[in-house]
Amino acid sequence: MKSSKLDMPNCEDCQNKGGVFSCLSKQDKAILGEDKGNNFYKKGQVIFYEGNHPHGLYCIFNGKVKISKLGDEGKEQIVRISGNADTLGYRSLLCNEPYKATATAIEDSYICYLSKKKFFELLESNNTLCLNTIQLLARELRQSEQQLVDITQKSVRERIAEVLMQLKGKFGTKPDGITLDIRLTRREIGDMAGVTTETTIRTLSDLNKEEIIHINGKDIQILKPDQLHRIANIED
Amino acid sequence: MKSSKLDMPNCEDCQNKGGVFSCLSKQDKAILGEDKGNNFYKKGQVIFYEGNHPHGLYCIFNGKVKISKLGDEGKEQIVRISGNADTLGYRSLLCNEPYKATATAIEDSYICYLSKKKFFELLESNNTLCLNTIQLLARELRQSEQQLVDITQKSVRERIAEVLMQLKGKFGTKPDGITLDIRLTRREIGDMAGVTTETTIRTLSDLNKEEIIHINGKDIQILKPDQLHRIANIED
DNA sequence: TTTACTATATGATATAAATCATATATACAG
DNA sequence: CTGTATATATGATTTATATCATATAGTAAA
Structure with missing residues (x-):
């Protein structure tokens, strides 16, 4: 190639x-x-x-x-x-x-x-x-x-939430205003947060069930950014 | 003050x-x-x-x-x-x-x-x-x-070993050539490696028993730098 | 010195997350 | 299109490390 x-x-x-x-x-x-x-x-x-x-x-x-x-x-x-x-x-x-x-x-x-x-x-x-x-x-x-x-002090859930917020901040959303304008595999999201693929899948699946995000294949919609922000525990 | x-x-x-x-x-x-x-x-x-x-x-x-x-x-x-x-x-x-x-x-x-x-x-x-x-x-x-x-991929033991090697690299040793020329509390060493104080104490104590390092209060002597280096798994 | 505080030490227990295992769905190269 | 590889999903088990508990040894202040 x-x-x-x-x-x-x-x-x-x-x-x-x-x-x-x-x-x-x-x-x-x-x-x-x-x-x-x-x-x-x-x-x-x-x-x-x-x-x-x-x-x-x-x-x-x-x-x-x-x-x-x-x-x-x-x-x-x-x-x-x-x-x-x-x-x-x-x-x-x-x-x-x-x-x-x-x-x-x-x-x-x-x-x-x-x-x-x-x-x-x-x-x-x-x-x-x-x-x-x-x-x-x-x-x-x-x-x-x-x-x-x-990464040393936050739980997996907090880190995954933070990664999602970072992605939204950096790449924004599609015209609908909620779908992240970047498509990553679960493995890649995990590799950002320093978490195994399985745990990443589970965590995203949890957030999905709680209707904080909505997963559609590789497209992730941030339904409740405030709540996600709170989970991420972002200070600055 | x-x-x-x-x-x-x-x-x-x-x-x-x-x-x-x-x-x-x-x-x-x-x-x-x-x-x-x-x-x-x-x-x-x-x-x-x-x-x-x-x-x-x-x-x-x-x-x-x-x-x-x-x-x-x-x-x-x-x-x-x-x-x-x-x-x-x-x-x-x-x-x-x-x-x-x-x-x-x-x-x-x-x-x-x-x-x-x-x-x-x-x-x-x-x-x-x-x-x-x-x-x-x-x-x-x-x-x-x-x-x-x-910090995401290494075990506590590897991280502690790495911190010790880093300290040796940065601050060197006292004239004896083995005692680190910096005195930190166990808590501080732990805070560098992202590890709790108890686990840091245990890990240092292990390395001491294995005679890779020698602990004398806050003075740490690196007895076997090669072995410590290998434990730290430092690549570059 | 005595007192109080902080650091070190070590055991017991809990737990978050990794690992292992297996199944299904999806994407992609031929 | 079809087969193969890769990604997602979920359950069961293990394990490293944190947490909790308590004791002792230093260290600094009164």
Whole structure:
């Protein structure tokens, strides 16, 4: 399975708001995109593997990608799910270290590939980008540390509820306003919460019976967000 | 209990290697330290609380500090232990958000306080410092994400072993080469590994009986680092 | 010193969640 | 379309670790 080239989207017109690069001027975006590539990744396809050396930066044009780490027993922990405008692999790139996690497309995705050279040139010359990157990292670090506390101190039910709320926050809902705009397997939801597949299925099934959510195959509707929020025990 | 002023150490002569500021020139260090303060914190004293607003940056001149978050049941999770040359609270400062964790001195410490203004001025003008900060954040994020995988997938025994190896790596040993150069309570070790105090005591006691470590009150000697490393199951 | 508090220690019991087992439904490659 | 693999579902059992209980040893304060 090889990723195939596509009509190149222009960084200058990139619709993606909120990414690190949103602060760049049209000119800088043009520089950044000079020798970039854009590839199509089919659902399930791996973008990079844990252990690989990074040679550039990925930026999701359209799609969704899970970032996961493999434990020694082969169990997967999903560290984060990235969507439109999110960048992948910049931590390893910045540290000049091999990737410490694997990136896999969880739906058909178009992902741009920016040259390491251009990115560093821009980072060195553009202080706003630099400060933006710092803020992005600081925010992600905060989130990761919070997740650590959650996972050690919350019950499975709380964690699953929290994952659902996070997914709603990040990817929103379909036009109906209640169906999550992301389809994950039960295993993937469990891998996010650090829970086995069976327990995840049971927990979701419970929430379904309690009519807090409604499950229709891989589509999950959040019927009572307030109650789910309360179960998740989210403070901030 | 109030922290008391002290003879001001000079940033220019600061012995601390390896911190973010190690890249700065003598001149820049002078600028950074212009209106800084230096305070003494007694063991147990809190430097800042979760929820407080940051107005500057802390830099440990000498001592050790634990960074912890309080779960809703009052259980503490130690996110990190910082030592000489480490900076505290820059994540919140950079994001312009309240502190998301509490910093407490775990031994008598001298800690410098740098003005937010100077730090940002320098960050905006000095690109090396900027890139250094990015690298620091990227490395910490990596570590935090690894810790997340560890804590969900490793057994208590593995986690405790890992904490001991981490402490050895970060703080080293006393001149004898085996006694950890940091004294923590069993509770604190447990709070690092996400384990109850009782289970931590039992686990350390087991390792002691197996003669992998030797416990003498709060002093822990690593007798068989290789074996401990193997138990910790550390990959990278 | 005596008192009080906190940390360490260890046993007994409870329990949340993992594991094992098996069945059915769904998705997908040929 | 059809067979095969994968995902969902649910029950039974096990187990690691938390919780509860109580005792002793340090440590700090009066």
